[in-house]
Amino acid sequence: MKFGGTSVEDEAAIRRLIGIVQSRGDVQPVVVVSALAGVTDQLLEAGRAASSGRLGAALASVRDIYVRHERLADSLVGDSAYGTLDRELRADFRALESLLLQLEAAGKVDLKCQDILLGFGEVFSSKLVKEALCEAGVKAAHVDARSCIVTDAKHGQASPVWDLTNERVQAALDPLLQSGCVPVLGGFIASTETGVATTLGRGGSDFTAAIIGAALQASRVEIWTDVDGVMTTDPKLCSDARVIRKMSFDEAAELAHFGAKVLHPATLAPAMREDIPVYVLNSRNPEGSGTEILAHSDSAPRVRAITAKRNVAAVEVELPRGMDSELLSSVFAAFDQHSCPVDVMATSQHRVSLLVASPAALPSIAAELKEVAEVKWENHKALVCLVGENIRRQSEVASRVFGAVSDMEVRVMCQGASDRTISFLVEESKVEESVQRLHRLFFPKVEPARDWGGIQSAYCQAG
Ligand code: ADP
Numbered sequence: 001m002k003f004g005g006t007s008v009e010d011e012a013a014i015r016r017l018i019g020i021v022q023s024r025g026d027v028q029p030v031v032v033v034s035a036l037a038g039v040t041d042q043l044l045e046a047g048r049a050a051s052s053g054r055l056g057a058a059l060a061s062v063r064d065i066y067v068r069h070e071r072l073a074d075s076l077v078g079d080s081a082y083g084t085l086d087r088e089l090r091a092d093f094r095a096l097e098s099l100l101l102q103l104e105a106a107g108k109v110d111l112k113c114q115d116i117l118l119g120f121g122e123v124f125s126s127k128l129v130k131e132a133l134c135e136a137g138v139k140a141a142h143v144d145a146r147s148c149i150v151t152d153a154k155h156g157q158a159s160p161v162w163d164l165t166n167e168r169v170q171a172a173l174d175p176l177l178q179s180g181c182v183p184v185l186g187g188f189i190a191s192t193e194t195g196v197a198t199t200l201g202r203g204g205s206d207f208t209a210a211i212i213g214a215a216l217q218a219s220r221v222e223i224w225t226d227v228d229g230v231m232t233t234d235p236k237l238c239s240d241a242r243v244i245r246k247m248s249f250d251e252a253a254e255l256a257h258f259g260a261k262v263l264h265p266a267t268l269a270p271a272m273r274e275d276i277p278v279y280v281l282n283s284r285n286p287e288g289s290g291t292e293i294l295a296h297s298d299s300a301p302r303v304r305a306i307t308a309k310r311n312v313a314a315v316e317v318e319l320p321r322g323m324d325s326e327l328l329s330s331v332f333a334a335f336d337q338h339s340c341p342v343d344v345m346a347t348s349q350h351r352v353s354l355l356v357a358s359p360a361a362l363p364s365i366a367a368e369l370k371e372v373a374e375v376k377w378e379n380h381k382a383l384v385c386l387v388g389e390n391i392r393r394q395s396e397v398a399s400r401v402f403g404a405v406s407d408m409e410v411r412v413m414c415q416g417a418s419d420r421t422i423s424f425l426v427e428e429s430k431v432e433e434s435v436q437r438l439h440r441l442f443f444p445k446v447e448p449a450r451d452w453g454g455i456q457s458a459y460c461q462a463g
């Protein structure tokens with residue numbers, strides 16, 4: 001059971017979490033928690049402040065984080081356990097403050113230090129939630145995720161070393177589960193085989209839950225968040241979005257890959273491998289049925305959801321001496337070395353067109369390739385994507401999409417890389433409008449039936 005930032009953000013949220021864990025009856029849950037809502041961003045900003053000579057602001061912000069946790073400990077944890085928790089939190093905060101001093105001296109935050117810095121959020125929240133569960137009578141034990149999730153050293157976006165992780169997760173958690181204990185771990189954080197702190201990328205607590213679920217061959221993985229499930233689009237973009245009751249692993253993975261923040265893109269892979277169903281549920285509405293993600297969903301081919309990935313750059317790589325495979329591989333090697341994953345690619349005789357979601361690295365890539373190619377790019381684009389089993393085979397879907405956005409400057413239309421997606425590039429400023437238009441087209445509101453006795457539901461069911 002993974003609880004995201006808003007599901008642990010304050011006393012009421014943590015009390016709801018306790019109620020949900022207690023309601024699990026005789027199944028044996030493992031609890032994974034994110035940092036309290038906003039804390040990871042605050043830590044990131046504190047690191048930036050410290051390294052740019054604003055140490056006072058950095059320390060003040062960290063102090064606020066400390067006070068927030070202390071207040072929660074005060075209201076959720078009884079006197080005897082409070083003393084121990086308080087000592088631990090104080091020691092962790094002193095370590096955090098000395099890290100900020102080091103960052104001030106260094107004048108920069110490299111990704112390795114950033115992983116240590118950001119990881120504090122999950123360390124604090126997991127210790128707090130463990131004590132709150134114990135206080136409520138749940139037999140819980142804190143487990144440091146960095147001692148059992150082993151990754152490579154790709155700081156900022158590390159990938160698990162599966163065999164070691166599975167071994168260590170089983171060794172740490174099986175005995176606790178056998179003794180009827182609920183293990184509580186911070187999501188997102190991990191370490192290399194030699195114990196250097198890493199993280200799984202922003203939003204990575206979902207992935208932690210799936211990694212642990214797969215290692216323990218769990219019967220289900222539950223992602224508890226602040227919406228009623230995976231929806232037909234981001235409800236923040238379109239208020240008509242509705243819950244998808246069932247979807248396939250592949251559909252959910254495409255949706256996450258193309259920017260639906262509700263799931264970290266890597267989450268589905270371990271669950272798929274072990275065939276473990278994933279449920280996305282609302283911690284503010286625990287009675288809701290949420291979304292069930294399974295190997296096969298029973299639906300007919302149709303558009304299932306619409307998503308958008310912002311901050312995309314459209315890159316053109318001109319190859320004056322024409323395309324050859326050696327040149328092409330050096331182009332890709334440069335993108336890879338600068339941790340700049342390529343989302344979409346098209347080639348012609350002298351040009352490679354790419355879409356990338358990490359434009360920050362582009363100046364360095366252009367400098368590196370300048371002897372062999374000219375690299376130009378345009379920022380502030382967004383990739384809008386429609387997802388659904390087999391939609392590519394329904395030729396009318398693409399033509400309806402074209403029709404709906406024909407007056408917008410649609411730059412690249414991609415259909416064919418997967419049977420499940422159709423995507424196109426627009427200006428970032430047009431995201432909301434294009435998603436809303438497409439949502440109206442593919443998920444029309446059903447007008448309320450005239451019912452003299454009362455108001456009826458205005459929506460048809462999605463999924
Ligand atoms: P958590 O802190 O629980 O991990 P996130 O903020 O990472 O929560 O993810 C939940 C958010 O994802 C929702 O509040 C919603 O705005 C956003 N979201 C984006 N696309 C979708 C979608 N298709 N369905 C549901 N939520 C979505």
Ligand code: ASP
Nearest residue numbers: 034040188202203204205
């Ligand atoms: N706290 C981390 C983040 O904000 C990880 C997570 O919430 O999943 O990215």
Ligand code: MG
Nearest residue numbers: 004203261262
């Ligand atoms: Mg998240």
